[in-house]
Amino acid sequence: MGLFNLILQGIISGVVTGCVYALVALSLVIVYKATDVVNFAGGELVMIGAYIGLLLLMWLDWPYVVIFLITPVFTYALGVLFSRFALEKINRKKTTSSTVLVSFVIATIALSDMLKGIVRVIPFTEEVRRLPPLFSGPPLFLGDLVIQPQDIVIVVVASLVMLMLWVLFGYTMVGKALRATSQNERAASLIGIPVKSVKSAIWGLSAMVASIAGLLLAPKLLMTPDMGNMVMLAFAAAIIGGFSSLPGCVVGGILLGIVQNMVGIFISPQAIAVTPFFVIMLVLLIRPQGFFDKTLAYKKV
Amino acid sequence: MNVKMKILQGLLVTFAGLSSLLSSAQTPGVTDKEIVIGLFAPLSGPLVSYGIDPLNAAKMIYEDVNNKGGINGRKIRLVIEDDKCTGNDLLGVAKKLITVDNVFILHGGSCTAAIAAAQEYIQREKVPFVMLNAAGDNAVFPPTRYMFGSFQGTQRVYGSALSEFAIKSLKAKRIAIIVHDDDYGKANLAAAKAVISRLGGEVVAEEKIPPNISDITAPVLNLRASKPDAILSGAYPAPAVLLAQKYGEFGMTNIPLLQSTQGMPTPSVYAKNVGNPDALKNLYHTWSFTDIAKEDVKERMLAMYKKSNPDREPGPFMVTGVPSALAVVDTLQRMGKDLTREKFVDAMEKLNLNSDLMTGPLQFSATRRDALRTVEVVKFDGKSQKVMPDYYSWNGKDGN
Numbered sequence: 001m002g003l004f005n006l007i008l009q010g011i012i013s014g015v016v017t018g019c020v021y022a023l024v025a026l027s028l029v030i031v032y033k034a035t036d037v038v039n040f041a042g043g044e045l046v047m048i049g050a051y052i053g054l055l056l057l058m059w060l061d062w063p064y065v066v067i068f069l070i071t072p073v074f075t076y077a078l079g080v081l082f083s084r085f086a087l088e089k090i091n092r093k094k095t096t097s098s099t100v101l102v103s104f105v106i107a108t109i110a111l112s113d114m115l116k117g118i119v120r121v122i123p124f125t126e127e128v129r130r131l132p133p134l135f136s137g138p139p140l141f142l143g144d145l146v147i148q149p150q151d152i153v154i155v156v157v158a159s160l161v162m163l164m165l166w167v168l169f170g171y172t173m174v175g176k177a178l179r180a181t182s183q184n185e186r187a188a189s190l191i192g193i194p195v196k197s198v199k200s201a202i203w204g205l206s207a208m209v210a211s212i213a214g215l216l217l218a219p220k221l222l223m224t225p226d227m228g229n230m231v232m233l234a235f236a237a238a239i240i241g242g243f244s245s246l247p248g249c250v251v252g253g254i255l256l257g258i259v260q261n262m263v264g265i266f267i268s269p270q271a272i273a274v275t276p277f278f279v280i281m282l283v284l285l286i287r288p289q290g291f292f293d294k295t296l297a298y299k300k301v
Numbered sequence: 302m303n304v305k306m307k308i309l310q311g312l313l314v315t316f317a318g319l320s321s322l323l324s325s326a327q328t329p330g331v332t333d334k335e336i337v338i339g340l341f342a343p344l345s346g347p348l349v350s351y352g353i354d355p356l357n358a359a360k361m362i363y364e365d366v367n368n369k370g371g372i373n374g375r376k377i378r379l380v381i382e383d384d385k386c387t388g389n390d391l392l393g394v395a396k397k398l399i400t401v402d403n404v405f406i407l408h409g410g411s412c413t414a415a416i417a418a419a420q421e422y423i424q425r426e427k428v429p430f431v432m433l434n435a436a437g438d439n440a441v442f443p444p445t446r447y448m449f450g451s452f453q454g455t456q457r458v459y460g461s462a463l464s465e466f467a468i469k470s471l472k473a474k475r476i477a478i479i480v481h482d483d484d485y486g487k488a489n490l491a492a493a494k495a496v497i498s499r500l501g502g503e504v505v506a507e508e509k510i511p512p513n514i515s516d517i518t519a520p521v522l523n524l525r526a527s528k529p530d531a532i533l534s535g536a537y538p539a540p541a542v543l544l545a546q547k548y549g550e551f552g553m554t555n556i557p558l559l560q561s562t563q564g565m566p567t568p569s570v571y572a573k574n575v576g577n578p579d580a581l582k583n584l585y586h587t588w589s590f591t592d593i594a595k596e597d598v599k600e601r602m603l604a605m606y607k608k609s610n611p612d613r614e615p616g617p618f619m620v621t622g623v624p625s626a627l628a629v630v631d632t633l634q635r636m637g638k639d640l641t642r643e644k645f646v647d648a649m650e651k652l653n654l655n656s657d658l659m660t661g662p663l664q665f666s667a668t669r670r671d672a673l674r675t676v677e678v679v680k681f682d683g684k685s686q687k688v689m690p691d692y693y694s695w696n697g698k699d700g701n
Contacts, residue, residue: 006522013518120345127350127538127567127616130574139550148552220546221515222574230515257516264519264639270482272519273511 005144016151017220018257019158023213024234025164025241025249027206033244034182037087037104041112042210043228048115049075049211050227051122058124064134068157069084071215072208081209082111083200093122093125112228119225130265131218161212164248167202169246178202236276239283242290251292310602330405331640332464335378336633338363339398339633341391341409342433342622344383350538350566351411354615354624355434358602361410361609362626370634378650386411387511388418395419406645408584408629409433413485416440416450423447429645434564434621437671438488442701444670451671452624452663453589455484457700458674459561460493462587462693463533465679469498469524471557473530477506479520479544480535489535489561491615492700499699503690505529514540521547532559536564542574549580560586565681566618572683581683587676587693590620594677598658620644620658628652628672660692669697 022159024046027158031039052071057063062070088101119125127210133150134157140147167174180188181198189195214227220226243250256279264272332638340359342352363377371377380402384391389409393598398404406429409629417439423430424445432440432450434534438457451458468475470648473701476497480486480538486509492505499553508520517540524532532553536544543563548558565571565586572581597639602623606615632648633640654663661675675694680687 008525009522010519013516018518019517105303120349127570128542129570130542130576132576133680139552141552148550195665219576222542224539227515229513233373259521260516264516265522268524269508269514269517270522272514272516 002183006265009145010265011143011258012147014258014261015254018254019155020213021157021215021233021256022250022253023038023158023161023209024231025237026162026246027210027213028234029243029246029249030202030209032116034178035199037108039206040105042106043231044115044236045075045207045210046114046214046217046230047119047225047228049214050127050131050223051119052211053215053218054129054223057131068212068215071211075207075211076204079204080200085202088196116225116228118279120132124252125225127133129223133219150219161209165246168190170298175250223280239290240278242292245290245292246290248290311578325676326404326576328641329403335376335472336372336640337378337380337404339382339402340379340408341384341394342381342411343386346385348386348412350471350618351434355411356381356618357610357613358606358619358622359433361605362485362630364621365456365605367628369581369697372630373548375505375611378492384410384415386415388415388686390413391424392419395422401657402605405642406431408625410435413437413439414483417662418447420448427642429642430591433625436485436521439484441607441670443468444668446646449665449670449672452628452673453562453621454673455560455671456489456674458493458676459587460489460533460535461496461695462676462678463559464493465500465587465693466585466689467531467533467557467559468497468502471483471531473502473557475503475528475530475535477524477529478504478533479508479510479524481512482509483512486535486625486701492528492695493533495699510540512540517543517547518538521551525551525553529556531559533559534564535561538566539562542571545575545580545623546577549575554579556585560584562589563659567616568681568686578683581681585678586682587674588679589676590658592620592658593679593686595657602658624656624672627656628654
């Protein structure tokens with residue numbers, strides 16, 4: 001395999017994993033934009049999505065299409081419940097806006113540990129598991145290059161979810177209500193938007209997107225109760241794009257997937273694990289607002 | 302004179318009796334009726350698959366001994382703890398067992414790094430530590446007085462065995478190696494490279510990957526680009542599956558893939574996770590037990606396990622908890638009634654145990670703390686396992 005093909009294969013594979021990183025980053029950014037909360041349970045929502053899929057496959061032997069429809073329903077409910085029974089209660093007892101934000105973040109850490117704990121007590125999670133391939137079939141060979149049908153499915157599904165989010169936020173009344181709430185809660189409330197319900201819906205939506213990422217990731221990267229640690233990659237992707245830019249985290253995710261593979265090929269596989277941290281530091285030093293977020297771009301008048 | 306002699310005799314007898322009482326009272330965890338052993342393994346956390354069944358297997362050996370009357374009149378009592386396979390937890394467990402439970406010896410640990418973290422404390426406390434089923438390279442090289450282990454072989458043994466098998470049996474010349482970037486991986490790599498060099502082969506790629514790697518594409522592309530005749534892997538379970546998946550995806554299945562034991566704690570689960578039968582058609586792995594070839598040994602172990610743990614179906618890794626318990630029992634039997642920790646260490650150094658369960662003898666000496674140096678290589682096609690004809694022994698030098 002020549003160097004050009006080696007790089008090309010690395011890019012193809014990077015785009016596939018990058019699409020999944022982008023989805024997880026989107027789930028974090030949706031919540032951050034609407035509530036100012038950094039969701040540290042984002043990775044565990046990915047993990048829960050994967051394990052719900054596994055349970056449905058093992059116990060009920062449902063086809064993937066049904067699993068992709070049912071799993072997000074469960075995780076949507078989980079997100080809504082978390083918002084209603086944890087965050088709203090904390091919010092009612094708030095003293096100042098800064099302390100309540102800290103409490104919210106700690107609540108997400110608690111949710112993360114709780115989800116891991118729940119999965120660990122299920123007996124068959126002792127072993128590393130994997131979901132079956134999303135799509136079985138012979139790989140496509142383009143000379144030395146190999147493209148798996150499953151990878152095509154991952155890119156297509158991830159792109160569809162991103163497209164749906166774009167349509168939801170840009171062209172629907174629900175999306176406009178979500179955006180209004182995230183921009184000015186009080187004003188949104190005054191024009192009749194049910195802010196509490198909208199906030200719960202945002203948590204539900206975020207959990208939904210994370211669980212779809214989990215279902216896409218589990219056939220490729222294996223399942224353990226600790227697979228949520230991949231959230232660091234999503235943080236890196238979100239920071240590249242700017243933590244409040246939805247298109248930014250899509251580009252950030254794909255870029256990160258490619259950079260990881262290039263680091264593995266040209267520097268060392270040992271450096272792959274530190275790549276996201278390095279990227280986070282680099283972006284924060286060079287352009288702290290990310291490459292797509294314009295909130296810190298002030299103009300002199 | 303007679304009176305004086307009688308008084309002197311009486312004093313001597315009293316003194317002897319007292320010293321005998323004191324001696325037995327001074328040995329923690331030993332009474333006239335029982336020997337207390339601290340038994341531990343990861344019973345929770347991500348590496349639990351290394352711990353539950355092996356710990357239950359060790360427990361079943363002790364229960365069997367107790368059912369047969371105990372050892373030299375004493376029954377074994379176990380204090381069981383969860384070390385989670387982390388250094389902090391294992392050290393905490395060791396401290397608790399020694400200072401609170403006053404155990405005679407420690408028997409446990411499934412992860413080398415966690416055990417190595419407790420090594421200094423063990424040496425300071427002078428308490429014998431018998432590893433449960435960790436490979437233990439870091440903890441047994443260099444040898445220290447109170448630490449005994451590697452009952453299913455070290456990483457040096459696996460790296461050496463797979464290299465020798467690749468060159469001698471598969472006639473491979475160009476060999477690519479993928480290991481973790483920790484001490485475990487370094488030990489495997491060092492032994493493999495030494496054997497490959499000694500037997501006239503060539504190492505064409507050395508990929509060191511972090512244990513928590515989630516995307517293994519880049520290292521596999523590097524392996525593929527090196528055009529090897531065989532690939533040696535020292536990966537843990539999750540990366541081992543990722544490796545086999547990518548190896549299958551990139552159409553490398555005509556190159557034999559040789560995996561060290563720790564990557565496949567349960568071969569059937571490994572095969573299911575890999576999910577591609579084509580990726581398993583040229584797969585080999587090391588194993589330290591005869592239960593694959595000898596059906597009677599397997600049946601005996603399973604029957605014992607089911608008797609002791611009727612509600613649990615064990616995985617193949619269960620047997621890894623047996624040899625260390627057999628070694629402890631053998632040592633205690635050889636020691637007789639007079640038990641001290643120092644005498645236990647001296648007796649353990651004379652261990653030379655041949656069991657029909659193991660691929661080689663379990664041996665220690667004054668300068669050796671790794672028990673097993675001989676393993677077999679097994680071909681696994683996803684459904685059945687076939688043991689290759691020869692055993693492979695590490696010579697005690699390669700990679701050291």
